[in-house]
Amino acid sequence: MTSLNRRSGPAQWMNLGAIAVLAIAFIYLFFWPGPEGLPLVKIGLPQRAVVLEANIAGLNTTDIESTLRPGTEVKVSIKNSALIPLTLKSIERVPGTVVATQPNGNVAPQPDPRPEMRFGSNLLLKLEGKGYSNQSGFFLGVKRIRVGSTVVIDSAGVETPASVVGVVVEPLSKS
CATH class of the missing domain: 1.20.5 (Single alpha-helices involved in coiled-coils or other helix-helix interfaces)
Known part of the structure; x- marks a missing residue:
């Protein structure tokens, strides 16, 4: 050699x-599979329609209808992940209430009388998009989504945290 x-x-x-x-x-x-249970490349996992119900508490704005409209696209971030585009299906105002003692000793919910609550809105949003599922849960992007998760909703006029109160996933079709 x-x-x-x-x-x-x-x-x-x-x-x-x-x-x-x-x-x-x-x-x-x-x-x-990463810590969330889903690999970055989702080979063999079919996309399914996912409807998220998210609660925004105390969004301070006077005219939410001009910034968030049903049918528009909003972007959602789960645990500081990349923004995921979802379609806003509906917006429902949830009235702000306080517990008030009645003269007979019972308690009942009453509208919040504080003047600053004129500007605060409690909203229930329904967002629709595509996701994946496996044995450990439902995923948007590479992050698991479940009830109680905190997400950030980002649109042209609003960036606000919201809490997921419902996840509805279309069933897999048997074909």
């Missing part, structure tokens, strides 16, 4: 080792 072959022999094994490490890292990153 010449001196050139002796020097290039170990280098070839090191190159093959580096290529193997990169291949394993690539497979782990894209195909191995």
